[in-house]
Amino acid sequence: MRPANTASGPSRRSVGQRRRTVAAPPPPPRTGLCAAWSHHAAELAVPIGAGLQRWEENPSVAAMVRDDLLARVLPGIFLPPDLLRTAVERALALGCALGGQLQSYHVIAGPSAAWVFLGGPPPSPAELLSSAHRGSIIGATVRTARLHPHEVETIGGAPVTSPLRTAVDLLRFCPDHVTVPALRGLLGGGHLTERTIWRQLQAMGRRPGARAARGRWEALLGGVDRAA
Template identity: 65%
Template structure:
């Protein structure tokens, strides 16, 4: 039987402010999300950022979702858990129009270490809080899927946002992961970028995609994945 990792509590004070409340977290997204999020919300840990907590994150004993908000890694084993964990970490700041996007959407699908800052899209407004970037964007219904009741950009839209806005050290590995895992086809991303007009960063995104295809065998030689 696989042994579950139980982290030792960090040395230091709990972070200021009220502790995360497990009941009702992610309800802004959906009732389904709120129900699934209860055990995740109950396991959230709020601690000050100290050398002790940084060591525990580096050693894999805790995962930092947002500054001063942590979760044991065994609760992030799947895409549903990762999507809901980010919603839980948002707490009362989460709104129904917040959509997990960019590096955070890639993390939900692929796993690994959560990106910092986390990223959300919203058709309502843009803004920032500690550890989070909220971008304003118009989202078509086909750009968003629900994972455990949480809205997440589909892989093709995720790739487009990575190419347009993410730094190269973030965008490259995420794109490689999405292609290698069969979540998207490169040609679909190219076609979507071709059809975009007068959008900020589109030409740079096209150039970045072609440069990646020219230098990366994973994306260049990836087989086409049939839809379904």
């Protein structure tokens, strides 16, 4: 009778048990411009990031902006206008311009959100909403706000306040010369209706700025209608 095999080494069962306990490798880190928002945004942002141009602010550059040869996204950071033709391009352009300052909780808002939807010259300053401490970004206004999921749309992997939230924020925080053209564009482009805006303002009750926004809407509505 042959002796039992006493060779050392793990059995098949023990190997299987070990394999089941091995942790999955962590996901690769996000890299690239706009990666703070999403991998999708980072992928779409590659050609836009390649087109970023940094110029010293001087009269010659200002003339190029006036002649639509350059678009100033943030102070000293420019893009050719043909890279800003779509809402996706405009949203990602702002993320690219922010570079390492961009955080996952930054949401494009206010005049910048209206620009994403409507196009035209990029607003100055840019505007972001943040659920965290707002911090400071040169060339941008960062406000702290709590946003509900239905108040944010994803455009090319970038978070942007919905047209309705955008309109309400314009009425709450922006001067007439910014608010009226943006509201006219949102209404004329079919993004919103007057009734939708009024219902939302009414539903805000006594939230900060709601009463003033309702008064501004009633005062501006005639101006918006005439402009449209």
